[in-house]
Amino acid sequence: MYNMKKVGMRGVFVIRIEDDFDLEKIADSGQCFRWQRDGDGFRIPFRDSLLFIRKVGPQDYEVDCTEEEFDSIWRPYFDLVRSYRAIRGKIKKKDDPVLFEAAKLGQGIRILKQDPWEMLITFIISQRKNIPAIRQAVEAVCRAAGKKKTAKDGTEWYMFPSAEEIASLSDEALASCRLGYRDKYVRAAAEAALRGEIDFRKLSALSHEDCLVELQKLYGVGIKVAQCVSLFGLHHLDAFPRDVWILRVLDEVYDGGKNYRFDAYAPYNGVMQQYLFEYYRNKNAREVSV
């Protein structure tokens, strides 16, 4: 899938990625809310690691970690063992011209393998918020409850807080994150995790459908949030979150969803959802701004 070559500096090397991979599109795709633009690259927090990555050639990316760290942490995170070009190739223009166009514009999007706990809290917070507001709220929770870290180059950042750390916040401290009515959902999820009522090690052994049932037992978690956690946190690539944009495109293009061919794209409907989401959101944004 990719070749690697060192460029000399300690803990810095260049990786070649010969598949769909577009940092800008992934950053804007609404699946990750903590990526930070930094110069011509991105700083990406994940568990207790922080990666700086920037594009240095058509398929070449400089990363500030060791090869071992890239292989063990970041290759799975970016899902580089899978070919998204091949998934995109399943879409035929004659079968579905809208999805074909969406996938062409969305080429480079991947489904990241993110931390399921972080995804649960993040998508609880996302309810009725736009993306900039989600970023702000998630970062506030990290600052309030997460461990402070200092990267090799001195950059300070905060880990996403554990269930224990969130549960131990006072009402005042949680309220200062300004989550609005969602703060009681966040606290309930943290307390459920402490009681063992939600355990992602057990959840990862279940089918996508069983995951949805388990996740929806949590207060404040409905079908939309459950699908997002399943797709972005548990990497069930057939999960198909229906947000307002997807409901809109299913209604307007696929006759309420009847004409969208889920069977044809299984088990990758979640990838298709990302193409449709980006395409329709950007299309609408352009129309509004004109």
Place this chain on the structure above:
DNA sequence: AGCCAGGCTTTCT
């Protein structure tokens, strides 16, 4: 049982 309206906090455009 299953559907639907109303309400909810805050931020961004």
Place this chain on the structure above:
DNA sequence: AGAAAGCCTGGC
């Protein structure tokens, strides 16, 4: 002012 990657509650 209206919309924003929704969900809960109560009433039919």
